[in-house]
Amino acid sequence: MRFFHHLLGLALAGATCAVSIPAVAQDARMVPMAAPAEPGAIALNTGGVAGSTAPEAWFSQYGVAMTRNVSSATLTPFLPDPAKATGAAVIVAPGGGFLMLSMENEGWRVAKAFAARGIAAFVLKYRLKPTPGPMPQFEQAVTEMFASAGRPDSRLKPEDAVAGLSNQIADARAAFALVRSRAAQWQVDPTRIGMIGFSAGAMTTMAVALSAPDTKPAFIAPIYGSMEAVKVPADAPPMFAVLASDDPLFAHKGFGLIDSWQQADRPVEFHLYEHGGHGFGLGKAGTTSTGWFEAMMRWLDTNGLLAKR
Secondary structure (H helix, E strand, O other), X not given: OHHHHHHHHHHHHHHHHOOOOOOOOOOOOOEEEOOOOOOOOEEOOXXXXXXXXXXXXXXXXXXXXEEEOOOOOEEXXXXXXXXXXXXXXXXXXXXXXXXXXXXXXXXXXXXXXXXXXXXXXXEEEOOOOOOOOOHHHHHHHHHHHXXXXXXXXXXXXXXXXXXXXXXXXXXXXXXXXXXXXXXXXXXXXXXXXXXXXXXXXXXXXXXHHHHOHHHOOXXXXXXXXXXOOOOOOOOOOOEEEEEEOOOOOOOOOOOHHHHHXXXXXXXXXXXXXXXXXXXXXXXXXXXXXXXXXXXXXXXXXXOOOXXXX
């Protein structure tokens, strides 16, 4: 568990100290806000969180909406115009160190971008580790987590984190099952459902690919996640990975994850951007990291995942 708590701190630091935002005043304060409307959110009924006492709470940081103390997982569909639907679908897992979720920056905005390109997107609000209810105590917990963030000797392996991610893996399983159960209604090809995750969401995506083969993702996309080597399943899905070379958490530690996929002779594409830091969502303005989404669209297309059937 010590490893898992260290993982939380590292991923959380990235989510809170480097969220990609517009060119406006960058306000790092965590400001409580009313829960926004989540039209269409579907309860996954995967259970609660042991030890959770505080209710789900929302706050704004860097001008974007975030949530914490999620104890009931949901899935929110963002469906494309039926005339543009390709049949492909993706489950979107925001990051936040498993203590919070960057719902706006790494969830809704990303899902809308996919839907605009004819890909049905589903934002997974997965269960989180309990945090103190009052904001000052939560901020203190975050500060304490920062202490070890980005240490050069930090070695984060997705497969080592699987044991601590049982709730998140169960939520992802339920998400895949729900999308497949409503495939006809949502114009989704059950064989072309992938998963994308950011930071802690990337860790969740990798954990699903490594330990939940029943989900059968058509592709996975870990965005600024751990680059540690893993044992790759023989039928591992094609992978599209993104990282910035100035990422304070996962850069300068080699590219073992990419090597693992190559050595297993599984399809992989990797984009390393010079600048972007951590938590840049769809891209940090003024850097080439803004190009990853279009690159992924081309990758999906050339791999036959966007062809209408």
